[in-house]
Every structure is written in structure tokens, then in C-alpha cells.
Amino acid sequence: MLQKNPCKGKLIVVEGIDGSGKSTQIDLIYKWLVERGKSVYFSEWNSSPVVKSTTRLGKKQKSFTPTTFSLIQATDFANRWENQFLPMLKAGVIVLADRYAFTGFARDVARGVDPSWVRNLYSFAYQPDLVLYFRVPLDDAIERITFGRAKLKYYEAGMDLGLSDNKVTSFRLFQSRILEEYEKMVDEFSFEVIDAVQPVFQQQKHIRRLVSGILRGWHGLPNPIQSAREYSRMGTKSTEESSHD
Structure with missing residues (x-):
């Protein structure tokens, strides 16, 4: 298990196989x-x-082994x-974060790397405050990717x-392995499962409820630009009120 986030900030990540729609939602x-x-x-990953x-x-020289690929991604x-x-x-x-350590856990193990070894590589990371896992049927994900891509990359x-x-066949088989690993992590890392087949707006509505839940009563660092805008509006309002006095 990853250690709990001890920091003031909040960590929210999205995970899922390619074509699950996670990047749109985040x-x-x-x-x-x-x-x-x-x-x-x-x-992003x-x-x-x-x-x-x-x-x-x-990647260009196709020189990565499963282990060296795992190590370079962990270094990143x-x-x-x-x-x-x-x-x-x-x-x-x-x-x-658009993908987190769990991507390494899923992809590397799908490539045959030892699960315990991979988890140890990322043992310094914190357990996110919220992990949104976009669950989508494999056929739907494959259709989305192949329809939107002119060409699949070698390692992809x-x-x-x-x-x-x-x-395409290799991609399907590889993604099925990754999907299997993700499903194993749902309980292990407390994933919040999002039905990625639902319309985008319905998914977003559900996600906002989950995000609002972890932010309830929490006060983090304000957005300086937004704060400046609010201050500016307050100043304008005060000026307008003064002009009416």
C-alpha cells in the first residue's frame, strides 16, 4: 500500500485503459x-x-525490454x-494527474514484470486523496482508439x-492484460469506479460530487489570479457604492 498523503494539498488522479475518456474528464x-x-x-504521464x-x-530503436521500460517510466x-x-x-x-503510479503497476505487470518489484519502485509516492478509475468495455475502448488514430505506435x-x-490485434491483447491488472487494483487502492460508457456530462456530474466531497471543509492555497479578480470586483463595487453616497 502507498502511504497516506500528509500534505496540505489534495492529490486527484485519473486512471484507465487507453480510450476510456479519462483525459477529457480531468x-x-x-x-x-x-x-x-x-x-x-x-x-500527465x-x-x-x-x-x-x-x-x-x-522507442525509436525499439531497444526497451519490459524491465528497462519500467525503469525509465519510474524515473520520469x-x-x-x-x-x-x-x-x-x-x-x-x-x-x-492524468495517470499515476497505477499506470506503471498495470502496464509493467501486463508486460510480465514482477508486481512486488514494480510497487517497490513507486513506494515513495502517496496514496491519492481520490483515484478515479474509468471502467470501459474493451471493445468500446478499442473502437475509440482505432477510430481516432491513423496509426498505433509500436510500444503502445x-x-x-x-x-x-x-x-490492432496486439493492441487488443495488450489492453486486455492491462484491464485485468486495473480491476485487481480497485479494492487494493480504493479506486472510485466511473462508468465510462455514460455520456460525458453524466460522468462529469458524478465526478464533481466526488471531488466536492474530498474538498468539503478544506482550505488550500487560493488561486492568485482568481483572488485578484475578486479583489478587483470588490474594489469596483466599493467605488460604485461610494459614488452613490
Whole structure:
């Protein structure tokens, strides 16, 4: 198990197989929270500049083994954790993450890496205050991805595992393995399951209720821009009232 978040800030993450719609929903949540005057920081999987060139080269040369792929992704996460997640959480910011350590737990194990070894790699991370797991039937997810993509990437499709010579078939088999790992984590890490087949607005309504629940009675770092706007409006109102005196 991951240790409980001891910081003032709140950590909210979205997880799910490719095509589950999680990125759309976290973008909506981000905008909603900012509009409510919250300080929010967003981070997405595999976005650290420290390992970006190495990751790109390894993928291009198709040189990653399941273990080295796991290590490079964990390095990416560790760098973002140290320089983004942790400082923001300590400052009282709401951190939104499009994929978290659970992505490593699911994908790496699906590639045959030992579950305990992978979990130990991320043992420094905190258990999020809210984990939104977007559950979607495999066929629906595959249809969304293949319809919206001109071409599946080599590692994305799990071609390194030798599951099939056909990328779409390999992708389906790989995603089914990942889906199986996610389902195992629902109880282990207290995932809040979101029915990703429902219309976007219904999902968002449910998610906002869950987010509001963990923020009830909580006072984090205010959004400085929003606070400035509120101050400006108050100043304008005072001026208008004075002009009527």
C-alpha cells in the first residue's frame, strides 16, 4: 500500500485503459476547479524533460525490454514527483494527474514484470486523496482508439511482447492484460469506479460530487489570479457604492 498523503494539498488522479475518456474528464475538472478559485496543478504521464530524449530514442530503436521500460517510466515519475507533485502538495495546491503510479503497476505487470518489484519502485509516492478509475468495455475502448488514430505506435500496441504480428490485434491483447491488472487494483487502492460508457456530462456530474466531497471543509492555497479578480470586483463595487453616497 502507498502511504497516506500528509500534505496540505489534495492529490486527484485519473486512471484507465487507453480510450476510456479519462483525459477529457480531468480537463473538465481542471477548468471547473480553477473557475471556483482553486489553485490547481496538472501533470500527465511520461512528460518529464529529464528522460524525454532517452525515452524517444529507446522507442525509436525499439531497444526497451519490459524491465528497462519500467525503469525509465519510474524515473520520469520520480522526477515529476520531486519537482512538481511534492512542492505543490506541500504548498496546498490541488494536483491533478492524468495517470499515476497505477499506470506503471498495470502496464509493467501486463508486460510480465514482477508486481512486488514494480510497487517497490513507486513506494515513495502517496496514496491519492481520490483515484478515479474509468471502467470501459474493451471493445468500446478499442473502437475509440482505432477510430481516432491513423496509426498505433509500436510500444503502445504492445508489439514488443510478440502477442501478434497485427498491431490492432496486439493492441487488443495488450489492453486486455492491462484491464485485468486495473480491476485487481480497485479494492487494493480504493479506486472510485466511473462508468465510462455514460455520456460525458453524466460522468462529469458524478465526478464533481466526488471531488466536492474530498474538498468539503478544506482550505488550500487560493488561486492568485482568481483572488485578484475578486479583489478587483470588490474594489469596483466599493467605488460604485461610494459614488452613490
